[in-house]
Amino acid sequence: MKKILLLLLCLGCLNLKADDNAKKLIRELNKKFTLLNDYSADLYMKFNIPGVKMNNMRGKVFFKKPNKFRIRTKGIFFLPKQNPMQNISNMFLDTTAYTTVISGYEMIDNRNCAVINMIPLKSDNELILGKFWVDIANPLILKTQITTKNNGTIETRNFFGDMIQYALPSKIIIEVEMNKMKVPKMMAMDLKKKSTDKPAGNQKEKGSIELNFSSFKINTKIPDQVFTEKDEQ
């Protein structure tokens, strides 16, 4: 009996320790996030979306606290509905809205990362579960997996350059899963194309969007109208 109680106590202590470690890492991250009020940067986007062929694009990205975000570019492009660049710092800074726990440790790019699970405390929160792989030595989010009520799960990989002090990645790869594109042959007027042998069902395919940032300008007091003005066509 004593042994079982001791084991439970040890497990409880371990859990508390993990919880403490998660909070410590988030505090470190939030220190970096609070340094950043706004930023703008040049952006180079690469798209690898199943069933969509499009060239890479250049543009400019703008962000302002708490969650104003805009990509200014000429033409059509796609961004996930759950935009990780817009929400993450905002999500982390509101520490009363969630609880965190470290669920394990993993190596990412030769860095030891704590896998922090973020669970919202309020039921009306859009977030269901956030998983963040945070570098222990220098707290930075290297990988995320965010599951929301309306937009499913989105995974991102972050790669950092010279904006480490603000926890701003220089490259983000967003991975998405979507159904195979299918437009009726009659509607697409594809008389030349033969139908594929594969069943059209709910085939899920993986795609990705790569965002490369450069020439960051930090805390330049970006005016609000930047986020409301209309795009060039």
Next chain:
Amino acid sequence: MKSFIAILNNELYKTMKRPRTYIGFGVIIFICAMLQAAFYHDGKEILSFVTQQLDMVFNVQGNILNGNLICFILLQTLIVQMPLLVALVTGDSVSGETASGTIRFLLTTPASRTKIILAKWLSGLFYTLVLLILLGIMALVVSRLIFGVGDLMAVNSDTLTIIRSDDLTWRWGYAFLIAFLSLGVVASLAQTLSCFIDNSITPIVSVMAIIIIFTIIGMFDLPSFDLIKPFLFTTHMISWKSLFEDPIPVKEIYFSCAVLLAHIILLLSISIYYFKRKDILT
């Protein structure tokens, strides 16, 4: 050469004098204006049917509903209807004159029968060209004025290809050129049938029947049709769409153009051969 130009002028004059010529122009203007108005009001809803799979995951940014997309849709829709308008004018170029008896007067001129049939054929092509120019103005220029210029989201059955707006002008140029070649086949076919038949309506209806049958064969993925499909001109009439793929299937486009051109040469040769030996009995 002088006699040929005189006959050609005469044929062009006759084509432009006939009321049915203007039916085609009216139809093009009406269909374009009607579809533009429909897309202006309900375009986003119509488009959501195509982009619904993307909309589930992505926010699609930028102006999708622009003049280039409207032109793409209009060209895709009208390339099926335009053969009727072309056949309406070219289908009775010979048979109409045979039926009314004016062919006798035409053949009393010093020009050879080959020159007469060539002049009629060129006049038909000229009408086709004017029809396409009008379509270009209505579908591309007017749509761009109404909906603005932007990237084109070209729809195929299994892919969406986004083509940047600054990479579109030359594609439109070649697309209209291929469309002209396609309609040139229809004009040649209508004229050839017109040489064989002595009344105005039958060649026009026959051309439409042939196009409908060939299009239906093209629509179905049946192994027995696969052998003949590559040689049907209707299969290649929509090859202008290949210009809006990435990468452009250049070989496929060349093959399509070659098939269309071969049809034109063959049909024109048949009509010349037959017309030279034709007994005028009316």
